[in-house]
Amino acid sequence: MTTDTTGTTGPGVFRPAPGAAPLSRMILAQTALETRMLLRNGEQLLLTVIIPTLLLVLFSTVDIVDFGADGASVDFLAPGVLALAVLSTAFTGQAIATGFERRYGVLKRLGASPLPRWALMTAKTGSVLVVEALQIALLAVVAVALGWSPEGLGSPGGALSVVLLLALGTAAFCGLGLLMAGTLKAEATLAAANLVFLLLLVGGGVVVPLDKFPEAAQGVLSLLPITALSEGLRGVLQGAGPVPWRELAVLTAWSVLGLSAAARFFKWE
Template sequence: MSTTTATTATTPPTGAARRRIGPVALGLRQGRLEIRQFLRSRESVVFTMAFPVLMILIFASIFTGEITDGVRFTQYFVTGMIATGLMTVGFQSLAIQIPIERDRGVLKRLRGTPMPKWVYFAGKVIMVAVIGVAETVLLLAVATMLFGLQLPDTATKWFTLGWVSVLGITACTLCGIAFSSLAHSGRSASAVATPVSLVLQFISGVFFVFTSLPGWMQQVAALFPLKWMCQGLRSVFLPEAFATQEPGGSFELGRVALVLAVWCVIGLVLCLTTFRWTTKRDG
């Protein structure tokens, strides 16, 4: 017995034991896992990626005219659908996925493993980023090929598209993680998150020209990120002359950046203070 113990104690660790996975590799591995799980869920793929494309096909086919001189409805509508797509994958999908995983005990088991907690969230962030980029490219491709969408023609507009998308999807992702704690069970998650997402779309200028909405509705929408994401994206895809049609008489990109940044901070604070790894019945 003593010989066996000594041999075990002095045997050098194997190659697998010596290898340590770094934090970046851990995050990327979790991200690949999250993406595979997302793609295996036909409901998630259809609702998150196919729904915005379907809306463009329907609305752009019905409303073929101009909303003002030189601005076709398609050009206006695509900005709202890009913002909606980012909100759907960042906010709605996480607000539904996480309660389901919590209800199934996945989060409780992860919490009991040596894996750092941040790896779970890193995987979600990577999944949201990859799906968000893919969805945006798909929307632009469909709108350009089928409805003659005019893509940004300057580096400044492409840069604006980038930072509005990054700030917007970051705010939506953090809010989605925080909002996931409101659902009492995985079964009720969709019923809790989907109405919020739909209401924000209707009052934020996605389906209608924003200034045509009642004043009180515009004021309510201005409290949330989606309205500002749509406004920032309009500055990318619509001519400068359209800025006079905005409520403030301009695209107000400085205010867009400020509001989205504030929502990133709010979302982070809510995540840190409200996120739950277990259901209430687990304690």
Template sequence: MSTATEHTPPSPAASVRLPGALRVGLSRGWLEIREFAHEWESVIFTFSLPSLILVMFSSVFDGMFGTDVAAVDYYLPGLVAMGLMSVSFQTLGTTVANERERGGLRRLRGTPMPPSAYFVGKTVLVLFLALGQVALLLGVAALAFDARLPDDPASWATLAWVFALGTVACSLLGIAVSSLARSVRSASGVVVLPFLVLQFVSGIFVPVAALPDRVLDAASLFPLLWMAQGLRAAFLPAGMAALEHGGSWDLPSVALALGAWCVVGLALVPLTFRWRTRKDG
């Protein structure tokens, strides 16, 4: 009797190890960036809009504040916040709704790709857009207007954590809001209109000192006001804090508000995200 142990050869399917969600997500992120780059109109509009607004405001409103702070210095942090919300909340809110309406999400869900890889890919795209837009905006401000930039490690650290928390919070909110749109056309109204209103009530276009308390109280329920306030703390001299709603930068409240929105977003996305449209069931 043979004592040799018989081994069953593994099936071809069992011997193939699929790549992990992170690797697939990073590859999809690179694909997202290349697809975005092919639409040159969107590239120009996305990257240049905050810089164009900065040039216009710096030229028209210079000296309006009656302080030693130039208009370019005051508007720069707010426009950085606006740009971050634009490439996260607005971009994801409209593109995810578009992909769902056109059946792209349904087809992706039918592939072996882990669902989390889709969100990793969107994260890579948003990070690329956010870094590129901020770099261009700071470059234009510094080279064309000699704008004030963060001048110590603490200020750069503040810029970094507000950038991170604000971008994450707005990205999650954009993905959640995308499910409210019934069609590609309605996505613009659902996403763009609230974003436009927030820019006027959050101290981006209108200085917070000129806004009524009830307007600021309402705006404080959303992340844009806190992003702008945290970024002003990173860019502006300490004396400008007296013009804030509470008379100080109040960075702990900024961190708490943005962190809370990250938690809310993480809770909303699993509850609201849909791979299919309502008509698909």
């Protein structure tokens, strides 16, 4: 093969054309890479898949918490565990992974690549959505096998409300996770993210009904994003009422707050 320095082209002529791939292709490639990394991480799978599934099976089959009427355990637990799955992936897993990528200079190097930084965050969010879809599918199958009947999905309004709740919950937890990962040291992020996960698991209406807490604390707990997500999903999926406007408003507020703070304070190195 020959090289023509005159700028002409033809058979046997090699003319380099350096340049970045189309932005959409770069985002898709990075999303696929982020998803593979998440699925290959044993610790992340324990947090995002095994723990929610075990909680769903254990609390549905063993009389640990009084959920009210007989047979109501899985109906109460399934929406809460779905909310926990969003929390584990969008917040805890995202915060820990991004925190250590920041510590080891991965984000700094990716930030210097042709992939824009906003596109990198888009790819990370895309990988979170892929993993959440797998989580929700698995947990829904397990819950149905345990006797769950999501009556609220029978109407278009119910299905749309579920999608909105999950989307806003993902946005809120992604923002908070990136804020933590972009401002704290990796070790502090690891400890804080796991501590928050445990606290929200207990106090966020996931496996323990809010009415089990003191009345003075119920008002504060209802403003947490995990509580708004779990209670909103529970109300819709049980067919208990109309669109959960209050829970959607709480999640919207957390989404704006978390994403705005992450964009303002996130440090890439």
